[in-house]
Amino acid sequence: MAHVQIRNVSKIYADGTPAVTGLDLDIAAGEFLCVLGPSGCGKSSTLRMLAGLEEVSTGQILVDGDDVVGRPARERDIAMVFENYALYPHLDVFANIAMPLVARRRPKAEIRDRVGRIAGTMGITEHLAKRPGKLSGGQRQRVSLARAMIRRPKMFLMDEPLGHLEEYMRIELRREIRALHEAAGGTTFYITHDQEEAAAVSDRIAVMSSGELQQLGTMKELIERPANRFVAEFVGEPPISIFEELRATGTEVSIGDWRLPLPPGSRKARPASAGVRPAHFRIAGSDMPGLSAEARLVQPMGESAAVLCDTPAGDATVIVPMAAVPREGDRFRLVAAPEHVHFFAASGRAIRSGED
Amino acid sequence: MASMDTSTARLAPKAARAPGSLGTGDILRYALASIFVGFCLFPLYMVLSTSLKAEADIFAFPPAWSFRPIWDNFNDALFVFGGTGVMPFLLNSVIVTAASTAAAVGLGAMVAYGLTRFRIRGGSHLFFFILSTRFAPPVAFVVPLYLMVRQTGLMDTHLALILIYTSMNLSLVVWIIRGFFEAIPVEIEEAAEIDGYSRLQIFFKVALPLVKPGLITTAILSAIMSWNEFLIATVMTQNKAATLPVYLGGFSGSMGLEWGPYMAVGAIAVLPIMIFTLVLQKHLVRGLTFGAVR
Incomplete structure (x- = not known):
C-alpha cells in the first residue's frame, strides 16, 4: 500500500502527439481511484507511466515519496490487470498465477499454498490445470485478477479490466474487485470509460479529457458540482440538458x-x-x-x-x-x-x- | 462449461453423410491428390527400390516392379567403399547440420526478437537488408568464401561449413520468426515485465515458448538446406569434414556409376533428415497464442 503522487506529468509521444498534459493527481494510500474518460483522453497513457511501461516526458511520479520515473516496471512493485487479460497461453492457470512469485524465487511450498488460496478466493480452483485458451472471458479475467492479487504490491493498476466482458459478468466482477481491494488494502488505480462502473468500484473519480485532468472527486461531487461543461456532459445518465x-x-x-x-x-x-x-x-x-x-x-x-x-x-x-x-x-x-x-x-x- | 457444450453440439450435425461414404467430388479430389502424391514420391521410390536391387534388376527394361530385395548395396555402401564406407560422411553431415541449424535458429530468434521489440533506427530497412543476402546465387560467393576459409586455416573442417551454413540460413530464420514474434500480443510480455521478469527472462520464458512453431519450421528448413548443400561443401572440404552430398558426388567419378550402392547411399542420405522432419512436424501445434488475449 503506497501513497502515489503524480506531479505535473506530461507525455508527448515520439510523433509529437501530446497524450497527457501537466497532470497532477494525489492517490492516498489504500485509496481506490478511478480514472474516467472517453477513449484517447490520456487515461491509459497515465496508467502505463505509473506502471513503467511508458516513459514520462516531464514531471515526477512519487511512490511513498520516492521518484520512480525511469525505473523499470519490474522494480516498481506493482501488479496489473489488462483489458485483454494478457495471460501466458503456454502455461496452465496455476503457473500463470504463480508467475509473480516464481520471478521472486519464493519456495515451492509457499507458491503452492498461496496460489491455492487465491484460486479459492477467485473461484477458479477447478481450472488450475487448464490452459487459458480453454477458459471463458470471465474466467480468464479471474485468473488475471488472481495473478495480480497473489502479492501485496505497492499499487494495483487496472486497465479497463471489465471492458471485454458481458454486462452481467461486469456487474458481478466489479463487486468482487471492490471486495478484493478492501480485503487486500492496496492502493488501486483503475481505468474505465463506464461511469456506472467507476461509481461502483471507486472512492474517488478523476475525469480526464484531451490529456488533462478535468475534475477529481466523488461521483456525488461530479454530479452536483461539475467543474466544467465537459464533466457536466460526460458524467450523468441520461445526460444533462444544456x-x-x-x-x-x-x-x-x-x-x-x-x-x-x-x-x-x-x-x-x-x-x-x-x-x-x-x-x-x-x-x-x-x-x-x-x-x-x-x-x-x-x-x-x-x-x-x-x-x-x-x-x-x-x-x-x-x-x-x-x-x-x-x-x-x-x-x-x-x-x-x-x-x-x-x-x-x-x-x-x-x-x-x-x-x- | 455449458456454453461450450452447446457450441460443439451445434457443430456436430454437419456430418450429414454416413461416415465412410464418399461423394463424387470427394472421389475426384482423392484421385487428384493421389496422383500428385505419387508423382512426388516416385523418385524416392526409385532410389529405395534401386538400392535393394541386384545389378541385373536395376538395368531391366521395362523396370522390374517385383524383384528379390538384396542388402548387398547397403553392405557395400556402409562398410566397403573407400575402406571406410559412408559412416564418416554421415557423421560429418550430422555434426554440420545439427550445429549450423542450432546456431541459425538460436541467433535468428534473438535477432528477430530484437528487431520486432526494440525501436531501432531503420529497423524495417534492416529486415530487407537481411533478406537481400539471399538475392545473389551462392555460387557468386564461393571464391571469396574459399579465400576466407583458406586464410583462416579452416579448410576441410566442420567449423568452416557450420559458419557458412549458419550465415546462409540466418536470413531465412530471422525473416520467418519475425512474423511469429509480431503475432505475440505485446501485453503478454508487459505482464511478464510487471510480474518481475527481466527482458532476457521474458525472451526465454515467454517469447520463445510462444514462437515454438516458428522455431520448428525454421529448424526443419535450415536442417534440410544444410544437409543437402553440395556446392560449398565440395569446395571447402575434401575428406576429413566432407559431408554426404560430397561423398555422393564422388560416385559419378572415373570408374563409371555403380547404381546400386549409389542409390543405397542416397537412401541413407534421405532417411535421417526425413525422420528429423517427421518427428519435429508433430510438434508444429498451430495457434498456440490463440486464446491468450481476448
Missing part, C-alpha cells in the same frame, strides 16, 4: 422564458451556457414560474421515465416517476432549484458562487 442561448439582464438571466437570478460568481465571467440534470428538473403547472415545455418523447426506464421535451431554449430531459409520467404532447413547466442550475462561462468553466 441550454446554449442565455440572455442576461442586470441581475437576472433567462433560459427561454425562465428567469433566474444571476449566479454570484458571474461578475467576471458572463454565463454562456447553462445545464440542468434530468433528475433535478421537476414538472410544474403552466402557471408556475419555470421553463415552458411540451413532452415530445417518453422513454420508460423501469420505475421512472425520461421525458424529452421541446422548450423555447432547446431540448430538455426530465426524469419523472412512472406514476406521474405526462403524455406526449402535454404542456407544463420545468423548474429546478437554483443550486441545481449549472452555469458555464464561454471557456466551459463552471461559474460558482464565491469565485469572483
Whole structure:
C-alpha cells in the first residue's frame, strides 16, 4: 500500500502527439481511484507511466515519496490487470498465477499454498490445470485478477479490466474487485470509460479529457458540482440538458422564458451556457414560474421515465416517476432549484458562487 | 462449461453423410491428390527400390516392379567403399547440420526478437537488408568464401561449413520468426515485465515458448538446406569434414556409376533428415497464442 503522487506529468509521444498534459493527481494510500474518460483522453497513457511501461516526458511520479520515473516496471512493485487479460497461453492457470512469485524465487511450498488460496478466493480452483485458451472471458479475467492479487504490491493498476466482458459478468466482477481491494488494502488505480462502473468500484473519480485532468472527486461531487461543461456532459445518465442561448439582464438571466437570478460568481465571467440534470428538473403547472415545455418523447426506464421535451431554449430531459409520467404532447413547466442550475462561462468553466 | 457444450453440439450435425461414404467430388479430389502424391514420391521410390536391387534388376527394361530385395548395396555402401564406407560422411553431415541449424535458429530468434521489440533506427530497412543476402546465387560467393576459409586455416573442417551454413540460413530464420514474434500480443510480455521478469527472462520464458512453431519450421528448413548443400561443401572440404552430398558426388567419378550402392547411399542420405522432419512436424501445434488475449 503506497501513497502515489503524480506531479505535473506530461507525455508527448515520439510523433509529437501530446497524450497527457501537466497532470497532477494525489492517490492516498489504500485509496481506490478511478480514472474516467472517453477513449484517447490520456487515461491509459497515465496508467502505463505509473506502471513503467511508458516513459514520462516531464514531471515526477512519487511512490511513498520516492521518484520512480525511469525505473523499470519490474522494480516498481506493482501488479496489473489488462483489458485483454494478457495471460501466458503456454502455461496452465496455476503457473500463470504463480508467475509473480516464481520471478521472486519464493519456495515451492509457499507458491503452492498461496496460489491455492487465491484460486479459492477467485473461484477458479477447478481450472488450475487448464490452459487459458480453454477458459471463458470471465474466467480468464479471474485468473488475471488472481495473478495480480497473489502479492501485496505497492499499487494495483487496472486497465479497463471489465471492458471485454458481458454486462452481467461486469456487474458481478466489479463487486468482487471492490471486495478484493478492501480485503487486500492496496492502493488501486483503475481505468474505465463506464461511469456506472467507476461509481461502483471507486472512492474517488478523476475525469480526464484531451490529456488533462478535468475534475477529481466523488461521483456525488461530479454530479452536483461539475467543474466544467465537459464533466457536466460526460458524467450523468441520461445526460444533462444544456441550454446554449442565455440572455442576461442586470441581475437576472433567462433560459427561454425562465428567469433566474444571476449566479454570484458571474461578475467576471458572463454565463454562456447553462445545464440542468434530468433528475433535478421537476414538472410544474403552466402557471408556475419555470421553463415552458411540451413532452415530445417518453422513454420508460423501469420505475421512472425520461421525458424529452421541446422548450423555447432547446431540448430538455426530465426524469419523472412512472406514476406521474405526462403524455406526449402535454404542456407544463420545468423548474429546478437554483443550486441545481449549472452555469458555464464561454471557456466551459463552471461559474460558482464565491469565485469572483 | 455449458456454453461450450452447446457450441460443439451445434457443430456436430454437419456430418450429414454416413461416415465412410464418399461423394463424387470427394472421389475426384482423392484421385487428384493421389496422383500428385505419387508423382512426388516416385523418385524416392526409385532410389529405395534401386538400392535393394541386384545389378541385373536395376538395368531391366521395362523396370522390374517385383524383384528379390538384396542388402548387398547397403553392405557395400556402409562398410566397403573407400575402406571406410559412408559412416564418416554421415557423421560429418550430422555434426554440420545439427550445429549450423542450432546456431541459425538460436541467433535468428534473438535477432528477430530484437528487431520486432526494440525501436531501432531503420529497423524495417534492416529486415530487407537481411533478406537481400539471399538475392545473389551462392555460387557468386564461393571464391571469396574459399579465400576466407583458406586464410583462416579452416579448410576441410566442420567449423568452416557450420559458419557458412549458419550465415546462409540466418536470413531465412530471422525473416520467418519475425512474423511469429509480431503475432505475440505485446501485453503478454508487459505482464511478464510487471510480474518481475527481466527482458532476457521474458525472451526465454515467454517469447520463445510462444514462437515454438516458428522455431520448428525454421529448424526443419535450415536442417534440410544444410544437409543437402553440395556446392560449398565440395569446395571447402575434401575428406576429413566432407559431408554426404560430397561423398555422393564422388560416385559419378572415373570408374563409371555403380547404381546400386549409389542409390543405397542416397537412401541413407534421405532417411535421417526425413525422420528429423517427421518427428519435429508433430510438434508444429498451430495457434498456440490463440486464446491468450481476448
